[in-house]
Every structure is written in structure tokens, then in C-alpha cells.
Amino acid sequence: MDCATSPEQQLPPPAPAPAPAQAFKLLIAGGFGVGKTTLVTTVSQTPPLSTEALMTEASRPVDDLHLVPDKQTTTVAFDFGRLDLPGDGDRDQPVQLLLFGAPGQARFAPMWDYVSSGALGAVVLVDTRRLHDCFPVIDYCEQRRLPFVVAVNRFAGDRHLYSPHEITEALQLGPRVPVRTCDARDWPSCKAVLITLTQHALTHRSYT
Amino acid sequence: MDAPWRREPGQSLRPYLLTGGRTRPALVLDVADLLQARASPAADAPGPEARQILQVCGHGPRSLAEVAASIRQPLHVTRVLTADLVAACRLTLLPATTGATPGAGPAPGPDADALQRVLHGLRNLA
Numbered sequence: 001m002d003c004a005t006s007p008e009q010q011l012p013p014p015a016p017a018p019a020p021a022q023a024f025k026l027l028i029a030g031g032f033g034v035g036k037t038t039l040v041t042t043v044s045q046t047p048p049l050s051t052e053a054l055m056t057e058a059s060r061p062v063d064d065l066h067l068v069p070d071k072q073t074t075t076v077a078f079d080f081g082r083l084d085l086p087g088d089g090d091r092d093q094p095v096q097l098l099l100f101g102a103p104g105q106a107r108f109a110p111m112w113d114y115v116s117s118g119a120l121g122a123v124v125l126v127d128t129r130r131l132h133d134c135f136p137v138i139d140y141c142e143q144r145r146l147p148f149v150v151a152v153n154r155f156a157g158d159r160h161l162y163s164p165h166e167i168t169e170a171l172q173l174g175p176r177v178p179v180r181t182c183d184a185r186d187w188p189s190c191k192a193v194l195i196t197l198t199q200h201a202l203t204h205r206s207y208t
Numbered sequence: 209m210d211a212p213w214r215r216e217p218g219q220s221l222r223p224y225l226l227t228g229g230r231t232r233p234a235l236v237l238d239v240a241d242l243l244q245a246r247a248s249p250a251a252d253a254p255g256p257e258a259r260q261i262l263q264v265c266g267h268g269p270r271s272l273a274e275v276a277a278s279i280r281q282p283l284h285v286t287r288v289l290t291a292d293l294v295a296a297c298r299l300t301l302l303p304a305t306t307g308a309t310p311g312a313g314p315a316p317g318p319d320a321d322a323l324q325r326v327l328h329g330l331r332n333l334a
Binding site: 020022024051052053078080082086092095096097098100114115117119120121146194195198201202205 | 239268276316320323325328330332
């Protein structure tokens with residue numbers, strides 16, 4: 001196909017649509033087994049999917065790779081989900097929220113880079129039995145000024161139910177960072193987390 | 209042309225064969241860029257993967273990430289194939305308003321107006 005070889009080709013404008021859709025990325029990050037896949041599956045209106053990317057490819061638009069000394073090529077997989085928010089009436093644009101579940105360890109930072117640029121924000125999922133798993137991704141969000149909320153996934157085996165204040169202290173979070181408990185299997189609970197994140201992103205925008 | 213290797217179920221071709229050895233897409237696409245098929249039927253697509261892409265994007269705007277996941281190909285392969293279809297006017301590209309621009313550093317997130325719409329949309333969901 002000959003047009004494939006003309007990268008600078010300008011396409012004619014598409015037929016005028018009343019409200020073209022927009023899509024916003026959300027990073028769902030956390031340690032191994034914390035419930036990322038469960039949350040993405042609960043929220044997504046599509047069957048759970050997985051998107052593969054090469055690690056070197058994932059870091060393509062990125063200038064800062066100090067967290068990842070070796071740039072060996074590895075295939076990594078995001079959990080992927082989509083949530084459609086229909087526009088209100090004819091004038092509002094419909095919005096797709098694109099959810100990308102990615103591991104929270106520092107060596108997966110290129111995956112976060114893939115999602116974080118232009119993203120609405122991040123949900124950092126936390127298991128209170130393994131709090132340290134989420135330190136790297138919290139550091140990352142703070143450095144990138146990416147709005148994030150900490151969502152504590154409730155597990156049946158939890159011996160202690162820590163208060164949000166205790167979690168804020170333990171993670172040394174800023175006072176503005178919302179901490180919520182949730183059940184990643186439960187839609188109203190996940191929806192509340194997404195609403196909290198969006199509200200936080202709104203206030204985050206006003207003070208940055 | 210008879211191509212017996214095509215008959216095997218599942219992934220039977222190396223990804224670089226699907227792109228004809230190309231690793232650079234004709235257009236830079238972000239994972240959140242939305243793609244929608246134009247009215248043309250998918251039957252005369254240049255290959256089975258292109259046909260799948262056109263089918264996926266025929267149901268409404270689909271992000272590059274979702275296209276890749278749906279056709280079970282790696283993102284970078286899907287990006288090359290999808291950019292071909294955009295360049296060939298088979299797909300309409302609705303660029304992400306806040307997507308990454310290579311070399312330009314991290315892009316800002318959605319503006320306040322967009323966030324309000326997201327908030328409104330979330331609250332309206334049952």
C-alpha cells in the first residue's frame with residue numbers, strides 16, 4: 001500500500017462528528033498480588049485484556065531512566081480495561097477511561113512512563129501487610145507530579161484494620177494525598193476510588 | 209497464494225513478519241490515541257491483522273492499547289500496522305489531547321473541564 005510510505009501525509013479532516021470521544025489514561029499500580037487485575041476487571045466494561053509491550057519500547061518517550069540501570073529488552077504485560085462514560089446529552093464528549101494495571105516495583109518504572117504522560121492520575125493499591133511494595137510508585141508519582149490516591153485493598157486475612165491516618169503516616173504521604181479503603185472486587189467501592197482520584201486531580205491542578 | 213503456515217491456530221508468525229520487518233510506524237501514536245474505522249468494509253484489508261484492527265475499530269473509537277490487546281499483538285507491532293491503516297485512510301485518528309510527545313517530556317493531564325466531565329460521568333454510572 002503506497003500511502004504507508006508517506007509519513008508526513010496530511011489526512012483530510014474526518015467527517016464532522018457531533019462529539020468526538022476522548023480517552024484518558026489511569027495507572028493502577030501496586031505490589032504483586034495486591035489486586036490490580038481484580039480492580040481493572042471490576043471497573044472495565046470490556047473483558048479483561050492484557051497488552052504487551054517491550055520494556056525498551058515502553059521507555060521510548062522517556063528521558064529519565066535512573067531507576068532502571070539495565071535497559072535490556074523484556075516483554076511486559078499491562079492489565080488493560082476500558083470504562084466508557086457517555087457524554088451528557090449531545091454537546092458533551094463521551095470519555096473513555098483507559099486502565100493500565102502495572103507492577104509497583106521500581107524495575108517496572110518504564111511501564112509507568114508509558115502510561116503516566118498525559119494521564120488523569122494513578123491509583124496506588126496497597127496491601128497493609130506489604131506496605132513497602134508501593135514506595136517506588138509513590139515516589140514516582142510525587143516526582144512526576146502525577147495525581148494519585150492510595151487505595152487500601154481489604155483482604156480477608158488482614159489482622160489489623162489500619163486507619164487512613166496511620167497509612168498516611170506509614171507511607172509518609174503529603175496531607176493532601178487521599179487514602180481510601182476499598183474492595184477491589186466491588187464496583188461501588190472501586191467507583192468511589194475513581195471519583196476520589198478525579199476530585200483530587202481537580203484540586204491538584206489548582207495548586208500546581 | 210497458498211500459505212500453509214497461516215493455517216496453524218494461534219500465533220504462528222514472528223511479529224516482525226507482520227510488519228514486513230519495519231519497526232518504525234508511519235505516524236507516532238500514543239497508547240491513548242483513539243482510532244475509528246471508516247465506512248469501508250474490512251474484507252479487502254491488506255492482511256488478517258489489518259482486517260482484525262478494522263473490525264475492532266468498527267464498533268466505535270478504540271484506543272491503540274485496546275486494539276493491541278484485542279488482536280493479541282504486542283503494542284509496537286500494532287502501532288506499525290495501525291499507523292499504516294491511518295495513512296491509508298482506512299482509520300480515522302482521534303488523537304489523545306494529552307498524549308505523550310516523544311522528547312517533549314511528560315504531558316499534562318486532562319484540563320479542569322475534562323475532569324469535571326469525568327466526575328459527572330462517574331457519578332452518573334450505576
